[in-house]
Amino acid sequence: MELTYYGAxxxxxxxxxxxxxxxxxxxxxxxxxxxxxxxxxLRTNPAFPxxxxxxxxxxxxxxxxxGVVIRGIAARGHMDEEGKHTATIYTVQADDTKVVVLGxxxxxxxxxxxxxxxxVDVAIVPVGGMGYTLDGSGALNVIKQIEPKVVIPTHYSDKxxxxxVPQAALADAVKNLGMEVAETLGKYKIKPSELSDxxxxxxxxxx
Numbered sequence: 263m264e265l266t267y268y269g270a271x272x273x274x275x276x277x278x279x280x281x282x283x284x285x286x287x288x289x290x291x292x293x294x295x296x297x298x299x300x301x302x303x304l305r306t307n308p309a310f311p312x313x314x315x316x317x318x319x320x321x322x323x324x325x326x327x328x329g330v331v332i333r334g335i336a337a338r339g340h341m342d343e344e345g346k347h348t349a350t351i352y353t354v355q356a357d358d359t360k361v362v363v364l365g366x367x368x369x370x371x372x373x374x375x376x377x378x379x380x381x382v383d384v385a386i387v388p389v390g391g392m393g394y395t396l397d398g399s400g401a402l403n404v405i406k407q408i409e410p411k412v413v414i415p416t417h418y419s420d421k422x423x424x425x426x427v428p429q430a431a432l433a434d435a436v437k438n439l440g441m442e443v444a445e446t447l448g449k450y451k452i453k454p455s456e457l458s459d460x461x462x463x464x465x466x467x468x469x
Contacts, residue, residue, distance in 0.1 A: 263359045265450045267466035268296050270425070271306070271365060271388050271395075271417045277356035280328035284352065284363050284386075287311055292424040302327055306350050306365025307339070322350055331355040335378045338368040340395055351379065359383050359452045362408065366417075369400030371407050383457055385410035388417035389439065390429030397430065398438025405439075411457040413441070414450065414464055422468070432465065439463065 264276040271285040274296065282302040287310040289295045295313065297303050303315035312318065317327045322334040332354055339349040352363045361384045371379075385408055391397025395417050396404065405413055418432040419425075436443060444462040448469065 263357045263361065263452045265361070265384070265386075265414065265452065265466065266469050267414070267416060269293060269420055269423050269468045271363075271386075272296065273363065273386055273414075273416065273466075274301075275354055275356075275361060277328075277330055280330045280356065282330060282332075282354055283313075283315075285310055285365065286313060293422065302330065302332070304332070304334075304352050304354075304363070306352065306363060307348070319352075320350065329356060333378065335375055337365070337371075337375065340366045340368055341393070342368060351375070353379055353382065357452075358454050361386065361452075362410070364388065364396070364404060366395040367404070369396055369403045371404060376407055379408060382408060382410045383454065384412045384414060384452060386414045386416055389415045389432070389435035390417045390419065390425075391435070392427050392429055394425075394427040394429070398435040401435070402439050402441075405461065410461060411459070412450075412452075412462050412464055413439075414466055415439075420468060436463070 266274040275282040286297045297313035303318045305320040322336040325332040335351040336347040337349040362382045388395040441463040446465045
């Protein structure tokens with residue numbers, strides 16, 4: 263599976279038999295939408311815009327599309343009151359790889375949520391904070407709970423993006439994560455045989 267980052271919380275997961283795009287609200291942020299009619303479209307927040315796509319999901323459930331196993335897990339949104347669950351965490355499994363996309367969630371997962379997420383190779387985690395999403399400290403708390411092999415940060419300050427709420431710079435978020443950047447890449451091709459037990463932080467350049 264190959265991962266591409268487009269800014270905000272939008273990523274493309276390219277599997278052998280399908281293309282999955284998550285949280286394409288780029289048009290609302292002054293950029294160009296990247297979802298194609300042949301893609302699988304996932305939204306961690308139902309307020310994000312819908313797109314013409316081969317398959318769409320915006321809520322908890324289990325789906326299997328074109329050889330890709332997707333699981334949506336109900337989660338407390340970052341600004342939800344206790345007991346409310348407006349966000350959806352997704353796990354995407356294909357090509358012997360499992361990725362979790364966290365979205366704008368409250369920085370504490372329950373045992374039931376952790377069991378539903380299971381063992382993952384890669385966690386895609388927003389870090390911009392400022393009351394809108396996870397900050398570096400909140401992201402670190404969730405990362406410690408999930409224990410992924412690779413962390414990819416998203417939703418940080420970018421001059422090209424007109425965020426509704428200004429986001430923290432990536433360098434500041436990384437400091438709060440307490441992790442060093444292992445690699446900065448244009449795209450990340452996940453190779454299961456090369457993943458180690460220790461968690462690595464990989465930064466993807468916005469495409």
